[in-house]
Amino acid sequence: AAACDLAVCTADAKFSFSEVRLGLIAATISPYVVEAVGPRQARGLFATGRVFDAAYADKIGLVTEVVADTAALDAARDRIAAEMMACAPGAVEASKKLVDDVAHRPVEDVMEETAKRIARARVGEEGQEGVRAFLAKRKPIWAI
Numbered sequence: 001a002a003a004c005d006l007a008v009c010t011a012d013a014k015f016s017f018s019e020v021r022l023g024l025i026a027a028t029i030s031p032y033v034v035e036a037v038g039p040r041q042a043r044g045l046f047a048t049g050r051v052f053d054a055a056y057a058d059k060i061g062l063v064t065e066v067v068a069d070t071a072a073l074d075a076a077r078d079r080i081a082a083e084m085m086a087c088a089p090g091a092v093e094a095s096k097k098l099v100d101d102v103a104h105r106p107v108e109d110v111m112e113e114t115a116k117r118i119a120r121a122r123v124g125e126e127g128q129e130g131v132r133a134f135l136a137k138r139k140p141i142w143a144i
Helices: 018-022 030-037 039-048 054-060 070-085 089-102 107-123 125-135
Strands: 008-010 065-067
Touching: 008 054, 008 070, 018 039, 030 039, 054 065, 065 070, 089 107, 089 125, 107 125
Parallel strands: 008 065
Antiparallel strands: none
């Protein structure tokens, strides 16, 4: 869940970073968990190996959505897939990279670069198609 851009679970889901109970550490997943929930939460969860529920996972940011049951999980998957398929693939990739590049950096350090990126996107193939589609009140080619 921590390594996913979007993580959806059912309300009855249970989570645990139980490596410490085996005399191990959560080393492999630690960068993803720390990024998702923050150092303090990760430290406590790694040190105790305690089991926690979906509501707590949602509260700390380990998951992005909690749904009632597996039928709702299927519906959420389909909804998210439809939302993503309506987006320009190159813009999605560039947006994900943008988040990585600006995270945890002061705004004044990234403003010039973000302005350059939006300018490149506006004149790029996907940006041009997206604006044309919007003005023509039609779907862009990637969403057809």
